[in-house]
Amino acid sequence: MVRVPLSPQERLRGERFGLLLRQARGQRSMVEVAAAAGVSAETLRKIETGRAPTPAFFTVAALARALHVSLDDLAATCAEAAEGGDEQAMSA
Template identity: 75%
Template structure:
């Protein structure tokens, strides 16, 4: 199976997700949060560093639960950045 390369926006969205998860984790260990979410610490590390920019829905949902985040908050914080619209002049 050949994967379609990710777009730059998909990579940026993955970076925003990773930053949000790191921020929400705070001082708690990666191992603690990963175990609570039922995933490996390595998987969490890859998501937080952007090496896994498109994690599965249920992985994100499990992390949201472990970190006390709502899926709405994740969507809002990780949504694509609005494109700049030139002003008519």
């Protein structure tokens, strides 16, 4: 199976998602959050750094639950940044 390359908007959305996770994690360690979500620390690292810009739904849901973040809020914020190409949203 061949993967279609991601568009710039999809990459931006993935970067925004990673930033949101890092902010929500706060002072908690990556290992602690990953364990609470039932994912590997390497998976969380890849998502947070934008190297995995399109994580699986259940991975996103588990991370949101572990971080006490609404899936609706995550989706809305990531979509806004990607659709508008808003560079300022990335620094928020």
